[in-house]
Amino acid sequence: MSTQATDRHAVGVAMKRKEDPRFIQGKGHYVDDLTFPGMLYMALVRSPYPHAEIKNIDIADAMKVPGVKAVITGKDLDAAGLGWLPTFHGFDKQMVLAIGKVLYQYQEVAAVFAESREAAADGAETVQVDYAPLPVVADPFTSKTDKVLLRPDREQKTNHIFHWEVGDKDATARALASSPRRIKERLWFQRCHPAPLEPCGCVAYFDTMGRLQFHVTSQAPHVYRTALALVTGIPEDKIHVISPDLGGGFGNKVPVYPGYVCAIVGALKIGRPVKWIETRTENLTSTGFARDYHMDVEIGATEDGRVTALHVATTADHGAFDAAADPSKYPAGIFGIVTGSYAFPVAHAEVDAYFTNKAPGGIAYRCSFRVTEASYAIERGMDILADELGMDAAELRSKNFVKKEQFPYPSALGFTYDSGDYQKTLNLALEKIGYKQLLEEQAEKRARGELMGIGISTFTEVVGAGPSKHFDILGIKMFDSAEIRIHPTGAGIVRTGTKSQGQGHETTWAQIVAEELGLDPQTIMVEEGDTDTAPYGLGTYASRSTPTAGAAIAMAARRIREKARKIAAHLLEVGEADVEWKDYKFQVKGVPSKTVTMKDVAFAAYTNMAQNEPGLEATFYYDPPNMTYPNGTYVAVVDVDRETGEVKVRRFLAVDDCGTIINPLVVEGQIHGGLTEGFAIAFMQEIQYDAEGNNLNTNFTDYLLPTSLETPHWETDKTVTPSPHHPIGAKGVGESPNVGSPAAFVNAVIDALSPLGVRHIDMPITRDKVWRAIQEAEQRKK
Numbered sequence: 001m002s003t004q005a006t007d008r009h010a011v012g013v014a015m016k017r018k019e020d021p022r023f024i025q026g027k028g029h030y031v032d033d034l035t036f037p038g039m040l041y042m043a044l045v046r047s048p049y050p051h052a053e054i055k056n057i058d059i060a061d062a063m064k065v066p067g068v069k070a071v072i073t074g075k076d077l078d079a080a081g082l083g084w085l086p087t088f089h090g091f092d093k094q095m096v097l098a099i100g101k102v103l104y105q106y107q108e109v110a111a112v113f114a115e116s117r118e119a120a121a122d123g124a125e126t127v128q129v130d131y132a133p134l135p136v137v138a139d140p141f142t143s144k145t146d147k148v149l150l151r152p153d154r155e156q157k158t159n160h161i162f163h164w165e166v167g168d169k170d171a172t173a174r175a176l177a178s179s180p181r182r183i184k185e186r187l188w189f190q191r192c193h194p195a196p197l198e199p200c201g202c203v204a205y206f207d208t209m210g211r212l213q214f215h216v217t218s219q220a221p222h223v224y225r226t227a228l229a230l231v232t233g234i235p236e237d238k239i240h241v242i243s244p245d246l247g248g249g250f251g252n253k254v255p256v257y258p259g260y261v262c263a264i265v266g267a268l269k270i271g272r273p274v275k276w277i278e279t280r281t282e283n284l285t286s287t288g289f290a291r292d293y294h295m296d297v298e299i300g301a302t303e304d305g306r307v308t309a310l311h312v313a314t315t316a317d318h319g320a321f322d323a324a325a326d327p328s329k330y331p332a333g334i335f336g337i338v339t340g341s342y343a344f345p346v347a348h349a350e351v352d353a354y355f356t357n358k359a360p361g362g363i364a365y366r367c368s369f370r371v372t373e374a375s376y377a378i379e380r381g382m383d384i385l386a387d388e389l390g391m392d393a394a395e396l397r398s399k400n401f402v403k404k405e406q407f408p409y410p411s412a413l414g415f416t417y418d419s420g421d422y423q424k425t426l427n428l429a430l431e432k433i434g435y436k437q438l439l440e441e442q443a444e445k446r447a448r449g450e451l452m453g454i455g456i457s458t459f460t461e462v463v464g465a466g467p468s469k470h471f472d473i474l475g476i477k478m479f480d481s482a483e484i485r486i487h488p489t490g491a492g493i494v495r496t497g498t499k500s501q502g503q504g505h506e507t508t509w510a511q512i513v514a515e516e517l518g519l520d521p522q523t524i525m526v527e528e529g530d531t532d533t534a535p536y537g538l539g540t541y542a543s544r545s546t547p548t549a550g551a552a553i554a555m556a557a558r559r560i561r562e563k564a565r566k567i568a569a570h571l572l573e574v575g576e577a578d579v580e581w582k583d584y585k586f587q588v589k590g591v592p593s594k595t596v597t598m599k600d601v602a603f604a605a606y607t608n609m610a611q612n613e614p615g616l617e618a619t620f621y622y623d624p625p626n627m628t629y630p631n632g633t634y635v636a637v638v639d640v641d642r643e644t645g646e647v648k649v650r651r652f653l654a655v656d657d658c659g660t661i662i663n664p665l666v667v668e669g670q671i672h673g674g675l676t677e678g679f680a681i682a683f684m685q686e687i688q689y690d691a692e693g694n695n696l697n698t699n700f701t702d703y704l705l706p707t708s709l710e711t712p713h714w715e716t717d718k719t720v721t722p723s724p725h726h727p728i729g730a731k732g733v734g735e736s737p738n739v740g741s742p743a744a745f746v747n748a749v750i751d752a753l754s755p756l757g758v759r760h761i762d763m764p765i766t767r768d769k770v771w772r773a774i775q776e777a778e779q780r781k782k
Ligand code: CDP
Pocket: 503, 504, 505, 508, 509, 540, 541, 542, 543, 544, 545, 546, 547, 550, 658, 659, 660, 661, 662, 663, 664, 666, 667, 670, 730, 731, 732, 733, 734, 735
């Protein structure tokens, strides 16, 4: 983040007073920087086979490697009752180390503990495992046939994990059948990976009091502590989880991975600290993947383009264990947001999930639990419909938007959208990008046979899980919390149950406190990620931090203000009723010259509090009454080279509406980062498996990250429609660019290719795929 003040740093709508908080706080350490006396290193033995019986594991040679102290296998863990780990989803469990058979390539088979990282790796190489390969199920459509049963450990003798549906099935079918116009398309949101810059890791040790000290890359430290207590039987007070700087998370650091359990067991068994840091390959091949939804999207419409019904049937590939980490009532996440920004009178969405011989996951990669898949489905679907109707894509959207005056809007699939002004956001985007001129340019280019495309996405998402009546993880309700202490000199500390991974909570949380209490944000310390000190909360993912913890901070600060008012009254020598909070100060009503600041009150709270309880602190556990519904209009402009299939993103504009903005610079950073991820997903990234279940993207030469050379220039703007139920009107924003942008990119490429009759290409849209589509189109013409 720049430390130069420019007017772009001007503080947002609610945050009027405290400008440019040019400070970044944080502990500045990663798990891999930690060393403890006597610390051992752990390496994992992983399966080269995607599906195989384990005939034998021989650890004798590994134990002879100099420095190796111990090796544990699945059988050892099973004997200790630790063979299986409950997934955060709550419906399934996952092997910690393979027991009897392996279910995906790179699955954890044994753990080796040694004096050095190198010795542990050598030991892992030397463990002899005899495998007998089994037939592989490499996709959910093969899985459906149940010819090979992958999980005989389950009661249900089928590969089908769950069927979930929402909406009115019959009414939707009837409306579709009677619609004069209809489109149907299968869209695949490919398997991709969050690929944070730092992979996962931990250090586990039992201190002299026998207490587990667990430093771990976790986006949800409190949930880890509870889950560990439940799994291991260690009392929760004897577990201290510390999540330091994470080096990115994006949902990848939500699940509890087998390596963590092995490190704890190793530390307990050997009586020494154990460090485990994943390699890049381990991270890409065995930790939570994202997406992998095959979606059949059907939209009905009138002749003049009014939508009548939406049906989406999804086949989901969940890999070997159902480790999707979704709230328990929502096995398919919040996919029900699939009606998007449009007023569908009826809709029906269904998801069927299957086991395959692939790594488990389905995590919310910068996404509120399957919202990205839903947004892609509807935003691609609307473009396909526009094409079918021969209608302008922006006009079709405008015609079907939920209108400003319809909020709070009950969607056909059961959400109550809080606020939005979709038309205003679209208008701003079209004007700023110069849509009319672009259409003219496109027409001229098309006449010359050149391929230029304009892609629009006018998405709505749903973030801020969530109201406790609907949302829980393993039964724990999804509220969040804040504790604020103001010290005598007016400095303070705020702690929350969330955990920043680079989103800038250190800045924005301090701003909320400062704004509510009239204090200097640079003197408010922010601390997260330590279960001994932070109040209980469900962590940071799915853009939930601002809607939940952000709200808790504002509410806790308001509690402090109430107490401070009593002390202010004492200092001003008037009754409490005569004191008002005005212009960030307490003032005697109607006497602007008689004021005290929060700093004055803070000092008095410890020195001259009269009859009031000493101290100035408050805690608030915030249970949101509703989710928040950020939205935006994204426009991509691309040029496609007819000869090579190369796509150049010429312009990309993101107009976001995340309600009240706490810090424009932080929000802009979130948008830039998320757009870069969306760009990578649209054009470069896929975790591919061959028909034998081999993972083909095991490192960054095969799984591509965009560099500054490929990444387009991002243009941004905003509209501000505050959330009516959030204390400061803010909605989440972190995931919006990842949720909204893939469809804009794909829509732009297909728009460019539409004169050739190309209707859809699945992501990632590589040069090769585009070239082939052009060749096939030209063949068809001949
Ligand atoms: O849960 P996570 O922190 O990933 O997502 P978020 O709540 O969308 O917030 C991401 C960052 O943007 C945080 O530092 C927020 O405080 C900041 N933000 C903001 O300044 N204004 C908003 N309306 C929303 C988020």
